[in-house]
Amino acid sequence: QVQLVESGGGSVQAGGALILTCAASGGTGSSGSMAWFRQAPGKQREGVASITRIDSTTYADSVKGRFTISRDNGKNTLYLQMTSLKPDDTAMYYCAANPNWRDYWDPLGAGSYNYWGQGTQVTVSS
Numbered sequence: 001q002v003q004l005v006e007s008g009g010g011s012v013q014a015g016g017a018l019i020l021t022c023a024a025s026g027g028t029g030s031s032g033s034m035a036w037f038r039q040a041p042g043k044q045r046e047g048v049a050s051i052t053r054i055d056s057t058t059y060a061d062s063v064k065g066r067f068t069i070s071r072d073n074g075k076n077t078l079y080l081q082m083t084s085l086k087p088d089d090t091a092m093y094y095c096a097a098n099p100n101w102r103d104y105w106d107p108l109g110a111g112s113y114n115y116w117g118q119g120t121q122v123t124v125s126s
Helices: none
Strands: 003-007 010-013 018-025 033-039 046-051 057-059 067-072 077-082 091-098 120-125
Touching (some): 018 033, 018 120, 057 067, 077 091
Parallel strands (some): 010 120
Antiparallel strands (some): 033 091
16 A cells, blocks of 8 residues: 655745655655656646656646656655746645556546645745
8 A cells, every 4th residue: 555745835026936745655656657646726636747657748738847856765765846836836736656657548537646745835925
C-alpha cells in the first residue's frame, strides 16, 4: 500500500513562488508515474503536471512555463516548483501515483492514478 504525503503549501502573493513536496512510502510509489492535481472550490479536479519513471513530463497548458515537476527516486519524493503564481492557481493540490503505469494512459487524467495524498492548500492573493 502506497502512502503519499504532501507538504509545502501556503499563502503567497501573485507573482510569488512555492515548492510542493510529496513523500511516498509503503510500496513502490516512485517506480511508476506520479502527478500533481489540483481542485479549487466548486471545480473539478484537474491534472497539473505528471512525470514518468524515466522523467518524461506532461503539463497542463495553464501552468506551462511556470511550473516544473521533478522526482527523486532515491528519496521517493515528488516535487512541484511553482513560479509566477496567479490567483487562479489557488486550490488544494494533490499528489497521485500509479506504480503499474501503462504508457497509453492519460498522464493528466485522474482515473489513471490509484493512490492519492490528502492534499496541501495553495492560496494566491492578488
